[in-house]
Amino acid sequence: MSSSSFSRQSDRSERYTAFQRDGPNTIRLAHIHFDVARKRDRLVTHIYFEGDPYNETDRFLQSANRPEALIVKLRSPSTEFEADSIVAMFDIVLRG
Numbered sequence: 001m002s003s004s005s006f007s008r009q010s011d012r013s014e015r016y017t018a019f020q021r022d023g024p025n026t027i028r029l030a031h032i033h034f035d036v037a038r039k040r041d042r043l044v045t046h047i048y049f050e051g052d053p054y055n056e057t058d059r060f061l062q063s064a065n066r067p068e069a070l071i072v073k074l075r076s077p078s079t080e081f082e083a084d085s086i087v088a089m090f091d092i093v094l095r096g
Contacts, residue, residue, distance in 0.1 A: 015054065029054040029061070036092055047072055047090060 018028045031046040048061055050073045061067050077085040 015052075026059065027054055029058050034092065043092065046070060047088070049074060049088070 015027055015029050018026050029048060029052045031048050034043070034045050034047060036043045046060065048055060048058075048071045050071050055061060055067075055071060061070060064070055072088040072090045075087045075089070077083070077087050081087065
């Protein structure tokens with residue numbers, strides 16, 4: 001089993017209205033998209049933020065087998081980051 005780590009700096013997304021052609025418009029909560037691949041595995045997912053009031057009602061998040069596994073806790077930054085930064089740490093595991 002191998003492991004690696006990386007960091008990424010990004011602007012935090014904001015909620016937005018998802019316009020639906022064949023149904024009611026919905027509010028999409030703030031999230032970050034990930035596309036991670038290995039030889040035989042590929043994971044395309046979202047990471048959501050703890051404390052968003054829409055977490056309980058977002059149909060994409062709630063359709064996951066374990067929605068709580070996709071929600072990250074936000075932390076205060078260490079001194080290596082800008083003072084107004086927010087830090088989120090999480091694990092992504094691919095098997096095979």
